[in-house]
Amino acid sequence: MSVIYQHFRPEEKEFIDQVTSWQQYVENTYAEKLTDFLDPREQYILKSIIGENSEVKYLLFGGTDKCERKRALIFPDYLDPSSDNFQISLFEIDYPKKFIKLDHRMVLGSLMSIGLKREKFGDIIVNGDRIQFFMANEVEDFVVHQLNQIGKAKVSVAKQDLQNAIVSDEDLKEKETTASSLRLDVVLAAAFNISRQKAQLLIQQGHTKVNWEVVERTSFECDEGDVLSARGYGRCTLLSIQGKTKKDKIRIKLGLLK
Structure with a gap:
């Protein structure tokens, strides 16, 4: 072990x-x-x-x-x-779209505030004014009865067939690049096209997260599957580490979400 x-x-x-x-x-x-x-x-x-x-x-x-x-x-x-074995439900949020604008962060906060654990629901998808989210079947009834307000908006949720899932209007862009190491400051600099000094400052000021946890160590070693975010720059996933170049640089593939 x-x-x-x-x-x-x-x-x-x-x-x-x-x-x-x-x-x-x-x-x-x-x-x-x-x-x-x-x-x-x-x-x-x-x-x-x-x-x-x-x-x-x-x-x-x-x-x-x-x-x-x-x-x-x-x-x-x-x-x-x-x-069907995965027991996943899809729900769409109904709210007064003419008067209120909801976003991913507000929906996430409201689902957490009703006492739902993060691991019980999946992606929240936003496309224009339509918002859907996936969740585990076992918490369906709880969410239907408890989620009736997001921010100041009164809302309700309606179950949808998985085939009716909308496509997010957030554009995930894949980027293949090289990095001298897998240190957090190096990977952030490569991902967001910023200087290493700027990346180090973001980390030291507590403005970066790895897998949704604040990391303040510039030397933190990134690995496959890590989700990195930097305030003001967006989010990226380290999709794969693809070996080394002849000059001993590390080839990495990133999925960028601005």
Whole structure:
């Protein structure tokens, strides 16, 4: 087990133990295990640990193929699961669009304020004045009854078929670049086309997050699946680390969201 830990960060130990216990549960019971919604970094850890195990398989799904947050279904190799196995619901928010403007941040805050844990709902999709979100079936009734206000707006939610999911008008752009290292200041500078000094300042002032947690260490080592954000610059995901160039630079692929 200690061999697994050394490939990840110390603070990820608890999640690693959880993934291992899920895997063992499936191996011992020959039954499937459905997780809550995982962020990209958690998905990467799960994939790394379960890997291409011949007896235990996994699939990731968040409601559509483009979702960032996904539930994992871990299952014995004889099962052939479908999207129904993921038990994901899609809801659209109905609100007075002529008078009120809602955004991603307001919806996220309201879902959290009614006592819903972040891992129980997936992506929030905004396209113009339409807003939808994915959530775990088991909290459907709770959300329908509790989510009746966002900001000053009275709202209601209506269930939709997953096929009716809208496409976000936030444009995810992929960018392939090189970096001298995977330090947080270096990756931020490469992602947002800013100087390394500017990136260091943002980090030291507490304006950057890695996987939604504030990180103030410029030397923090980034890894695949990490979601980075810098106030005023946007958000990016370290999609993959693709080896080194002849000049010993690291090739990385980023997904940028402005």
